[in-house]
Amino acid sequence: MTGIERHAHITGWGRYAPAQVLTNADLERMVDTDDEWIVTRTGIRERRVAAAHETTASMGAVAGRRAIAVAGLDPDAIDLILVATLTPDYWMPSTAALVKEAIGNTRAAAMDVSAACSGFVYAYSTAQAYIAGGLARHVLVIGAELLSRFLDYTDRSTCILFGDGAGAVVVSASDAPGGGLGVELTTEPQGAYMIWLPAGGAKSPPSTETIARGEHYIRMEGKETYRFATRTLASTALAAIARSGLRPDDIDLFIPHQANIRIIEAVAKGLGLPMDKMFVNVDRYGNTSAASVPIALAEAVDSGRVKVGDRIVFVAFGAGFTSGAAVVEWTADPARGRLAETIRPEDISVRLPVDWDSVDPIPPALAEIMARPVVPGVELDLSDVAPGEPEPAHEHAVR
Secondary structure, three states, X not given: OOOOOOEEEEEEEEEEOOOEEEEHHHHXXXXXXXXXXXXXXXXXXXXXXXXXXXXXXXXXXXXXXXXXXXXXXXXXXXXXXXXXXXXXXXXXXXXXXHHHHHHOOOOOEEEEEOOHHHHHHHHHHXXXXXXXXXXXXEEEEEEEEOHHHHOXXXXXXXXXXXXXXXXXXXXXXXXXXXXXXXXXXXXXXXXXXXXXXXXXXXXXXXXXXXXXXXXXXOEEOHHHHHHHHHHHHHHHHHHHHHHOOOOHHHOOEEEEXXXXXXXXXXXXXXXXXXXXXXXXXXXXXXXXXXXXXXXXXXXXXXXXXXOOOOEEEEXXXXXXXXXXXXXXXXXXXXXXXXXXXXXXHHHOOOXXXXXXXXXXXXXXXHHHHHHOOXXXXXXXXXXXXXXXXXXXXXXXXXX
């Protein structure tokens, strides 16, 4: 498609939610709260909790593989894998690397995107840029979170809000009009410590003390965060719509970050829009952070809320403070969503390390790659590039 304008179209979508449901009634038995209080103030009635064997990577892989099936592609057709998450399986390797192997892809670049609840929109905008720049033809964008393992279930201000899950889209290049339109991304670091996870990073590494102080759990200053989120969701959505040359009443459906029903209602009122233009599923999933928007998008399409030609806005707000909005003209046949059902979670697995105490021996597949020429006719001598084990200092001094 050299010399032809490349448009970024969403061609596949998928989602995964763990089977375990945690209801408000369940939380009443765990913490000082009640169903009426939670529903009235958040709109949440239940949320999903990952099983012991599930991880961010495993949930993301299922959602991603379902999106690939809906797009009608082979996993190896994907050129780039982006995983938006604030709950990676490990600090390294990236969750995207684990997802790549789990879905059966052998050729894509893969990386994580960290923008908290705005992460999926940030990753989607990256995919759109890669497509427009000619750097990729098919990009898999995943939002996946396992927040339940970072919650203090004695803190009723946070444990009632969050849930686990994953959603994904395939973004593909096309010379046909439509697809991705305007994008707006913002970051306001003055709010960086209003939603945060204090320990576990380089500033405050894990220790007996950080664990005792509960610093590995999410902390949030709710009141002012909600106010800022409402304002920013509205302004960011308006900016993306303006970049698209449209007005708010030109939009057929908004897919807002599912954090709180009051925020969604306030944004709709501020934009002068009826609530039936806002897709809402926060009552069944809670806040799934970076997974929130793609889960809602996939559910909206599969439930008949989206048709070809519709203009959709997804908009999110998250820690940092970050926000992101993207306008999309929908071009895919919604009926293709049924193809996601062909992908069963039990058929996808994330490889675990052989030795948790050290590092793995080289896997046979990696050894085979190492044995290949770099390119035809070019071979490197790898026999003497590793530093080996350091010699004891006293032995070196004797010599």
